[in-house]
Amino acid sequence: MSNRNREKKLAAIRAAWGKPRDQYIPIGSVRIYFDKQSGSEAFQVIDDRIANDLDLDRVFETLDHTNSRVGQQCLYDRLRRPTNRKDQLEKLEDRITFFQEEVAQREEAQLHLQELNEARDYYFPMLIFDQLPKRPGWMNWAFLLQGITVGAIVFTIFYPAAFWVLIAVLPVNLFLHYQNKNRIGKFLVTFNRFSLLYRTGRQLKPYISGESEEIDRHFRTLKNILYKIGWINLEKLQEREEYAPLWFLIEVLKFITLSELILFFKLLDQIKQHRSSIQFIYEAIGAIDTAISIASLRASLPHYTRPEFTASAREISLVAALHPLLLDGVANDLQLRNKSMLLTGSNMSGKTTYIRAMGLNVILAQSIFTPICKSYCAPFFRLGTSIRIQDDVEEDKSYYLEEVNVIGELIKKAGEPQPHLFIVDEMFKGTNTLERVSAAKAVLSHLDRGNSTVLISTHDIELTEYLGDTYDLYYFQESVENDTLTFDYQLKKGKLRHRNAIRILEIMGYPPEVTREAHQLAAKIKIS
Structure with a gap:
């Protein structure tokens, strides 16, 4: 490589530091290495359903600062296989720190890694x-x-x-x-x-x-x-x-x-x-490129922390946690001790984004040792999710039946000795209100036992009455002023006191006779 070409490449490396890849990422090729491996020895393999629930492929695209296709595949594999090996994570941290501090050696390594940056390099596995x-x-x-x-x-x-x-x-x-x-x-x-x-x-x-x-x-x-x-x-x-x-x-x-x-x-x-x-x-x-990529990622974050892992199975503390896709968003905490979380709020208030953010930070802590929080303390969790349920026409599965199967898998895991974090959005929304609330209460009580912790977001405020003793109650609240709907996306402790769903219909221009009847019926139902 000529000196001129070398300096040109070094300039590009320096300009790209702290930035994700700016080119299309063919996830199908990136995941070849992950797909071809057995998961028998892994602490947990994040399966496609959990990855889909948490938008993990989209998150990977923002986290990917690798220089080679080999490193890209290894970073993706690491995100899909969070570990409970503290020694492995500390070894990764030592390597990240080295490349953060030794800039000249890191840039030299990046020059070499970029030699393996063609699409053909996806096929070594x-x-x-x-x-x-x-x-x-x-x-x-x-x-x-x-x-x-x-x-x-x-x-x-x-x-x-x-x-x-x-x-x-x-x-x-x-x-x-x-x-x-x-x-x-x-x-x-x-x-x-x-x-x-x-x-x-x-x-x-x-x-x-x-x-x-x-x-x-x-x-x-x-x-x-x-x-x-x-x-x-x-x-x-x-x-x-x-x-x-x-x-x-x-x-x-x-x-x-x-x-x-x-x-x-x-x-x-x-x-x-x-x-x-x-x-x-x-x-x-791949391991070298992964460490350099994480060092670059850290340079791009508003804040991050080196996680602490506790032996207490039901203690979790995340301070100022951010969603990886919303780094300029509102940071929120998660503080639980021997309890789970019941989160209420209206649509668009931030409930689902919040529980996804917490699950993603658990993965980031246990895979790349870089949760996007100001502090992180939790056990080594295995994750279970039920967020994005889809019916299956080809297999003749209804939405509700598919949801029953997914929740059933969480129930099976609830009795295991390993700490689990279950992240659930709108449980049993595929059925009627009476049976939904009844079944959800029974299932959530069952999941909140042993070494399992649940983060559940729901519109069903009735659940706060039934689960208030075993679940910490939190909510997100929008405000309506001068016919304008605003969200502050700040997590608040306690029960949701105000309902604005019908008021939002008024703001959106629904006929007065529709909203008037809705208010009247809501009042009758509340009294009964």
């Missing part, structure tokens, strides 16, 4: 996790054909009649060679970038955690794989006109000797045997 093609049963015939071809070439020098053997064998070789090209095609995308993965890893080696002897072993393994990839990965020669004749000669040599076909399956065998080394280097690069 295929080499690590995918089922690779098996060696075909006719492979021994390929070795035989290779021997016959080489022998025929040699014997033709002394016995010209051997040339006819060569003529007979070459069409078979040609067919097998180009049939194998179809197998190689999808792997070439990754093979083309494999040398860059190796090179970037070598350049970032000083920042890789682990025993130096083990790290060197992984790099030696990758270097051996690279030698075989080099012979297969010569297709790019045809992209440059001056190298096209050389590419043609090499291609002829490949199909005559079947060397590409034989080497391809030897390479796959070697990759299968040493996938752990590929994964080690891939994840090491």
